[in-house]
Amino acid sequence: MGRWSHETSATVVGLERFPFIMTKRTPIYDQPSNVRAVEGAVVMDGPDHVEVAMTPDAAEETSERLLGAVFEARGKHRLDHMPHRPKD
Numbered sequence: 001m002g003r004w005s006h007e008t009s010a011t012v013v014g015l016e017r018f019p020f021i022m023t024k025r026t027p028i029y030d031q032p033s034n035v036r037a038v039e040g041a042v043v044m045d046g047p048d049h050v051e052v053a054m055t056p057d058a059a060e061e062t063s064e065r066l067l068g069a070v071f072e073a074r075g076k077h078r079l080d081h082m083p084h085r086p087k088d
Contacts, residue, residue: 035059 033046042059044052054062 027047029047031047033044035042035044037043038053040056041053042056044054044059046052
């Protein structure tokens with residue numbers, strides 16, 4: 001599978017799970033989002049002027065999910081560029 005065929009799923013409140021499919025037109029941003037605490041909520045300003053406000057609990061869970069996805073993506077990147085050892 002190539003870089004653009006990765007498939008995962010996401011859940012939105014009130015909607016069923018739906019597949020997320022990377023295409024060559026899906027932008028991949030290299031700048032981190034800005035995050036701040038505002039009146040007891042956590043607000044993230046992302047690319048394309050996207051602004052998301054979450055409860056602290058939701059933001060904490062999101063941060064754990066993001067970190068897990070980071071480890072997965074970096075691991076896949078490393079394996080894609082590493083020659084595989086022949087079986088003994």
